[in-house]
Amino acid sequence: MEIMEGAALCFESRGYAATSLDEVAARISSTKGRIYHHYASKAELFLDVYRTGMMMNFQAIEPLLEHDMPPVERLKAVLGAHVRCVIRTKAFQNVVIQGVDMLRHGTMPANEHAELAQLAELRDAYSEHFSKLLEDARAAGAIDYSRIKIALNSLFMCINGPIVWFTPREGQAEHDIEAVADECVLYAMRLLGYSGEMP
């Protein structure tokens, strides 16, 4: 909904701590009263944006996990879907990133901390999907890596990169997204030792 989108944009550009709820309200031409009518606190709004961002990711990739195809092809498809999704929901994904290292450093107020930890489990579950994809593709001999934790981290850094550095050219958004996503997937697959052809 509207509040979350405004919040996502504010959190993205100024960070959780630096964002005031008056700012968020102003962005949607509204007032703080409206926000507090729907959310008990700033933290809860943040957590809702986080959760929504993760849901978008799940919805993007889960349909592909069932498809019956060679492991490498499935991996490629999922990576592509992931990158496209995170680019399109950039603001939300920035909040997810912030949430992850808020947990890591324990900056969240104690009461909401439990909820944050729960969302982190969601993130782990998501990561687990990729873990499985890697193992399958390796078992099929299509890719190779040394320690899976480091490989996974490097992979995520690569395919999540656009969240940080991507900005579409005027009027070229859709075209740019496709091109950037494809190139990111190419580099990601290479990183994993894949040597086959890419479309």
Add this chain to the structure above:
Amino acid sequence: MEIMEGAALCFESRGYAATSLDEVAARISSTKGRIYHHYASKAELFLDVYRTGMMMNFQAIEPLLEHDMPPVERLKAVLGAHVRCVIRTKAFQNVVIQGVDMLRHGTMPANEHAELAQLAELRDAYSEHFSKLLEDARAAGAIDYSRIKIALNSLFMCINGPIVWFTPREGQAEHDIEAVADECVLYAMRLLGYSGEMP
């Protein structure tokens, strides 16, 4: 100096906006008075940490740029030195990252904004070194990439990854750093289409 190290650690864990100078002072068992004796404002302290972080990077790689060796080998060596450096100066590098997207989103107060932009140029100069390394290695036919901007961004995401996700095991710090750095360089080189052997 002591103040910068405390500040780097605080900024790393809580972010610029959420960090109070009382916190920084407490971390070094001191008081806010001391900080304001050396820095005119919170922003200037931040900028000094940023600058110091960048300097550390330059010092780590610049000696290697002169070496007379095949372009790929030089690239490998520089990547290795960079990763080792950023891991060892993790707190400072987190500040650099924050600084980069504070500029991107224009959150810094107007007077210090100019100084921040100047530091961004330093960052660009650093990136330019890698740009040259890539072009040379490609000219030598050792690596390959499509659009250099995307390749560079993906490369940096990969080799800067440890800044975000690395945490050494108890008492294994040195050993872990070496192992992680080598593996990151491996993935980074592969990402660039390098197919040679890695030590």
Add this chain to the structure above:
DNA sequence: TTGACAACATACTCGATAGTATGTTCAACT
């Protein structure tokens, strides 16, 4: 038509924190 409630807006409170103003200590000159 009225009363009740949801969906807001407005107007306040109160704690936290950036920045300042004013001590205090100590070491080096003279």
Add this chain to the structure above:
DNA sequence: AGTTGAACATACTATCGAGTATGTTGTCAA
């Protein structure tokens, strides 16, 4: 011994923003 100034510490102010308390408006049900 006395003066000065750097390097802090302490005590205060002024602002900003999270949270709250209290309006206001429209809508639906009885």
